[in-house]
Amino acid sequence: MLPQPVEYVLERLENAGFAAFAVGGCVRDTLLGRVPGDWDVTTAARPEQVLALFDGCAIPTGLKHGTVTVRAEGMGIEVTTFRADGTYTDHRRPDAVTFSRRLEDDLSRRDLTVNAMAMDRRGQITDLFGGREDLKAGVLRCVGDPERRFREDALRILRTLRFAAVLGFAIEPRTAAALHETAPLLKYIAPERILSEMDRALCGGHILPVLLDYPDVLAVFLPEIAPCVGFDQCNRHHIYDVWGHSAHAAAAIAPEPVLRWTMLLHDVGKPACFTRDEQGVGHFYGHPAVSAELAEGACRRLRMDSRSAERIVTLVRWHDRDIPRTDRAIARAVGKLGEDVFRQLLAVKRADNAAQSPDDRHRLADIQQAEDILDGLLARQQCFSLRDLAVKGGDMAALGLRGREIGDMLRALLDAVLDGAPNERGSLLALAREKMS
Structure with a gap:
């Protein structure tokens, strides 16, 4: 179930004594029978331990939040330490994170149940919030209190709508109510992030019910x-x-x-x-x-x-x-x-x-x-444009035209071609001489 590079990363972490799991969207897509676009790993190892373990092929891409990107067989795999988030005063990112030794802490901070599952290298699934059941039922449900989830990170509002549009899943009532209630918080999200989520949502095969049911959310931006x-x-x-x-x-x-x-x-x-x-x-x-x-x-x-x-x-x-x-x-x-x-x-x-x-x-x-x-x-x-015309500016200059006269004549000749005149150099030069006389 796992690509070889991901299995390699998990196995190496485990052999070094650290619990490690594939987590989030890659697990969701795998259970849906889809090919994940990328793979994320969560582990008990601290960022500095990950860097040391994968020395030479690891990049410290987000040490503040515990993330290291490991390059394995041409694949970039984000490896993040188990963590618990602090308060979110900007409605986007936690003010601080606390590294943990427990997978439960990491899964409980995630947005939706279908995104809060972990899989070890043997394919065993850890599902603490009913993600598999919601996946089977085609339901999007927040982990814990939905209003709290959206107030922590308002981008989750659009992520939820994007998943509904792409997967065709229904949004369960409490989560739907929280989407409407917390929609004004989208004003805290950078326009570029909104555009990125909207591009993906709009291109989803199930965008129609999202547009019909959530115009108040979209109207915020x-x-x-x-x-x-x-x-x-x-x-x-x-x-x-x-x-x-x-x-x-x-x-x-x-x-x-x-x-x-x-x-x-x-x-x-x-x-x-x-x-x-x-x-x-x-x-x-x-x-x-x-x-x-x-x-x-x-x-x-x-x-x-x-x-x-x-x-x-x-x-x-x-x-x-x-x-x-x-x-x-x-x-x-x-x-x-x-x-x-x-x-x-x-x-x-x-x-x-x-x-x-x-x-x-x-x-x-x-x-x-x-x-x-x-x-x-x-x-x-x-011929549709000046570029396609059989005569060019040099031809007009050879006839004695100068400056703006050249552009004006070329546009007049193009109009004639669009009206049915032949796009032939000799005919157009003759027509140009006629217009000059």
Whole structure:
């Protein structure tokens, strides 16, 4: 059940007289039949003893908290001394830790029962809090008092939601109630850590119920979504309120962070743009631009990398744009966005449509037609941008153009190609001379 490097570390610790166990997520995943992404070991050995025992292949990565990383056969294994945590005044890390000789002390400080199991090198499981039973039942339950667990370390709030989204487990009632109660403590968590947990949660295969059941938790760091919750769209095209639509749309798109963030934020501007016509039908004129502005603020607040943020904002701004299904219109859109972004836009439109009324599913045919046109243009090697143009700046300079005149002429020639003119050097030079005359 254990990889050879992990068994080696456990055996060497045991032979030196120290109790040692694989612990936490690696045990959980092993019992679920999954391949763990990494392996953690907990031991009675003190950090300095671990360093001495694995001299030459151990790195003191977290001595304050008792952690040493041992390199074995190319694998990095975190080895941490049994410990009991002190008080948590910053709602993130203990002010101090006390090293222990007892495995029970170490397991009792962990967040969820399914993460509080240990396994020795023979495969024997130590489960003091019913983790195996909860694993079999598909339940997430805190070790001890859930409110205390979340107040100690508020990141556990998002970790719990992430496990629910990834594993598809139900959150037991007391733990769920504590999530809602302690959600405001997320303001103590660094934006980068929030983003990391959210990226993984959003890409979980069971994200929909998490989004629907815990918008108040997410709104602590995404206040843009709060007005969307329960906001009736008053429109026959929609069977969900704004938040319900966004949640279903996020779950309907491929599990990639940029795409899921796009769907989560694509309609956050709707409440601010809501109007009713004389028949009482709701409309949201201008909401893509407002949503894009709000999405940009959210991405900045979460310290998202600039490339991802720019892509999300672009997709939000374009998500509701009606692009005619013609060669010219598709070519112009691809020229502005690029092929990759345009294909993502089509995915966004599909997910948006999937979260609307079933009566509107006919729009999927329009989206497919747009993709078919794109494929045809690519097959014919259509020119979409200045980079693809058969003439360059040097050609324009040879005609006598200077400075801004060169860029202006190249853009005019690109427009002509997008309108159907052949992308051939001789034809474009002739057209340029004609425009100059």
